[in-house]
Amino acid sequence: MSRQNKFIDRRQFLKIAGVGFSVAASSLLGYARSAQAAVIEDIEPDSPNTALQRLLAGNQRFVQQKLRHPHQSQTRLHEVATAQHPFATLLSCADSRVPAEILFDLGIGDLFDVRIAGNIVTTEALGSLEYAAAMLGTPLIMVLGHERCGAVTAAVQGKPLPGQISSFAKAIEPAITTLSSANAQLNHKSNNKSESDLIENAVVANVQYQVKKLERSDLLMQLVGEGKLKIVGGRYDLDTGEVAIVT
Template sequence: MSRINGFIGRRELLKLVGFSGVAMAMPAEGIAATTISSVPWYTQPALAAVAQDTEPVSPDAALKRLLDGNQRFVQQKREYPHQTQARLQEVAQVQHPFATILSCADSRVSAEILFDQGIGDLFDIRIAGNIVIPEALGSIEYAAVLLNTPLIMVLGHERCGAVTASVKGESLPGEIGTFVKAIKPAMAKVKDKPGDPVENAVVANVQYQVERLQENSALLGQLMQAGTLKIVGGRYDLDTGEVTIV
């Protein structure tokens, strides 16, 4: 595929998703129909720098790289990769992140730190409850389709405040409670499950959000069918720092 500043060309994108000049309806709630030609970054390709070719990373290799980094973090053997001035300049004009992380907006869950990665390695999307709202889905599709990121991880964490609020069902002020609606379907799946209700809901919510990505995005579906994208769920342990696949 031809790439400009990390973007694939319009023709290649149309081939990828199987559409040609027709409106592409985004499946998540609240996303209006649009066309590929209306996406702003296709209107000024001359302004982007031409990216150098990079070695493609398979979804499984990307996942191993993530988990290996997390083990270095847990064992206090961090390498702090890609955090030099040279790296800053290297990615100033182009990016090739090897993984997209949809994680909770929690000060204790910083992906680059807990996976021992650096600048330009991860495409971070953070929102309370690590939920797949339309804006998050659009960002994830952008990374997968236009930056060729081969791995998406939905990362929940132990004692998540957003999930706890959803379990308790208490009234919250302002817009704080907007994420509760997005988590409720996951809670229904573990309503009568024995054990800690918050922990059960944390895991169920990760699994539910993964399912939403797998089932509600035509763009991601095409990439998964082609074998160039994998979507996984993870749980971060606040006490140990370890990430496990769920």
């Protein structure tokens, strides 16, 4: 091989190596910034508003498929093994299509989850939410309903149900009566579309009704009054994966 060829080969090698180094350095810098942001999120306590922003930002990552999968490592597992400091509490439906940590792109120790069919406020659910807010200092509670909810559908249709399944429907029925002309629609269903519309309206009405029930808690309202807690309602779209605030 001539000296000229050696020189060209060496120059090409250095050029390729330089590009590779730049890409690696850029990736490392990006990782470092993400890690720094994650550390800041963990260290700085969330206010009610920043907690909501953080929750919705995670949902947007999920919708856009720009997932970070934070707090899902073995290290995180050990970090929260003896104490928990969730930044948000969710009262959501037990539906298998509504897994909170996934749709909000979060991980271990981030959310205090209370899941029950129809996202209804029972005595036990309320106690769990009060525990999260008062004992763990969680600054945000979201009541999260979802599109085509089976429990809401059962309440709208009013059909007999076996066992204790009817208890969920009964807990949702008061929300349906708050809808304008709900009774007329229930008694005079003209087609499947009208019933489908009523169900979707009832999903939102149920979220709003359950939020109102939380406002009867003196403990939660005291924290709200002190600016330490925010209570919101949300609706999850099964088709798009997006969460919209409804209260």
